Amino acid sequence: MNYFPTYLALGNAFCNRKAELERIIYDLKGNSPILLISPRRYGKTSLALKGFEQIKWPYSHIDLYKALSEEDIERFILNGIGQLLGKLESAPKKLLQLASGFFASLQIKVVLEKAGIQLEFNQNRSSPKDMILKSLEKLHELAKKKKKHVILFFDEFQVVGEMMNNHTIEAAIREAAQKSTHVAYVFSGSNRHLMEQMFHDRKRPFYKLCDQIKLERIQAEEYEKYIQIAAQKTWNKKLSQKALEIIFELTELHSFYVNKLCSLLFQIDNAPTEKEVYSTWHQFVLENKSSVEKELDLLSMNQRRLLIFLATHKQSTELFSKKITQMINLTSSSVQRAIEPLIEKDYVFIDPKKFYRILDPLIKSVLEVV
Numbered sequence: 001m002n003y004f005p006t007y008l009a010l011g012n013a014f015c016n017r018k019a020e021l022e023r024i025i026y027d028l029k030g031n032s033p034i035l036l037i038s039p040r041r042y043g044k045t046s047l048a049l050k051g052f053e054q055i056k057w058p059y060s061h062i063d064l065y066k067a068l069s070e071e072d073i074e075r076f077i078l079n080g081i082g083q084l085l086g087k088l089e090s091a092p093k094k095l096l097q098l099a100s101g102f103f104a105s106l107q108i109k110v111v112l113e114k115a116g117i118q119l120e121f122n123q124n125r126s127s128p129k130d131m132i133l134k135s136l137e138k139l140h141e142l143a144k145k146k147k148k149h150v151i152l153f154f155d156e157f158q159v160v161g162e163m164m165n166n167h168t169i170e171a172a173i174r175e176a177a178q179k180s181t182h183v184a185y186v187f188s189g190s191n192r193h194l195m196e197q198m199f200h201d202r203k204r205p206f207y208k209l210c211d212q213i214k215l216e217r218i219q220a221e222e223y224e225k226y227i228q229i230a231a232q233k234t235w236n237k238k239l240s241q242k243a244l245e246i247i248f249e250l251t252e253l254h255s256f257y258v259n260k261l262c263s264l265l266f267q268i269d270n271a272p273t274e275k276e277v278y279s280t281w282h283q284f285v286l287e288n289k290s291s292v293e294k295e296l297d298l299l300s301m302n303q304r305r306l307l308i309f310l311a312t313h314k315q316s317t318e319l320f321s322k323k324i325t326q327m328i329n330l331t332s333s334s335v336q337r338a339i340e341p342l343i344e345k346d347y348v349f350i351d352p353k354k355f356y357r358i359l360d361p362l363i364k365s366v367l368e369v370v
């Protein structure tokens with residue numbers, strides 16, 4: 001088995017997050033919409049899917065990442081509802097009947113294919129926001145009639161906010177979410193900044209709609225238990241405490257990188273030594289160096305300068321002090337101006353000790369290498 005997926009952590013590959021899961025279940029049962037928020041690749045999607053698996057309500061995962069227009073958003077959402085109908089009714093004929101009835105008043109034709117039902121959109125239908133609102137309301141009525149709870153999971157939801165200036169689709173979804181007792185709404189997105197703009201701005205429709213669940217990094221003790229079980233099964237032997245510590249030090253407990261590094265280490269024939277942990281990470285950093293550098297090229301010179309400083313110096317809180325700004329070779333106000341967008345874009349975060357730190361351990365390692 002793959003203990004360390006670098007895609008979603010499903011089934012047994014999912015580690016801990018017990019408090020977050022409890023809160024998701026509580027919110028779902030309490031009919032409160034949920035917003036999952038964290039920097040990229042911390043485990044939002046995995047967490048949501050785990051929660052749905054536990055509560056055992058039918059759900060639809062509507063990933064809006066590839067939606068490029070209002071019509072795409074409409075299509076993705078309606079197709080998501082179509083999939084959900086497939087989970088409410090598995091017999092093909094009955095499903096076709098159910099879906100045809102459901103979509104008829106929306107002027108949408110339904111055909112049954114191997115992969116489930118497919119929707120055929122009519123050119124002269126109402127506007128996307130009306131179609132979305134109507135279909136969400138209908139879904140609520142249907143679920144209520146069937147005495148079932150269902151979940152709509154809107155992933156990469158920042159796309160909706162990014163595309164439209166007038167927020168009409170956001171308003172339509174909010175309206176449906178507020179009225180619905182049998183459709184639960186869960187929102188997540190990989191662009192933390194855009195998501196916060198949508199959900200925290202009092203002028204936007206989603207202001208104060210959701211219970212917000214913030215994901216932090218998974219704790220070392222939890223990973224330790226999990227990794228040692230995997231080690232025992234793979235090599236009949238535990239990893240040395242020191243090797244484990246180095247894994248945590250290099251990946252800084254960032255979910256994606258813990259899995260990435262471990263998936264490389266677990267391909268080695270014997271339990272890796274400390275040296276092998278370092279060399280595996282180093283190799284990984286070298287392989288990704290040019291793509292990281294390309295990404296960092298998009299930042300301003302001052303932002304890059306600041307990142308390099310943070311990567312190569314043990315942090316103190318006094319980032320804006322004269323001593324430090326002289327070391328960075330920038331004025332205090334330039335440091336201030338450079339740090340804000342870096343935090344906004346999740347390149348830098350402020351840790352519980354109020355230290356400024358690079359968020360992505362790969363970026364940090366690339367910048368550390370001289």
Ligand SMILES: Nc1ncnc2c1ncn2[C@@H]1O[C@H](COP(=O)(O)OP(=O)(O)OP(=O)(O)O)[C@@H](O)[C@H]1O
Nearest residue numbers: 006008009015040041042043044045046190255256
């Ligand atoms: N609870 C967990 N236990 C172990 N690994 C996890 C856990 N949650 C996430 N991961 C791992 O972390 C990585 C990111 O997970 P996931 O895609 O769920 O995060 P995300 O926050 O939705 O990412 P994105 O911001 O790109 O949408 C994956 O490699 C996944 O396997």
Ligand SMILES: [Mg+2]
Nearest residue numbers: 044045155190
């Ligand atoms: Mg995700």
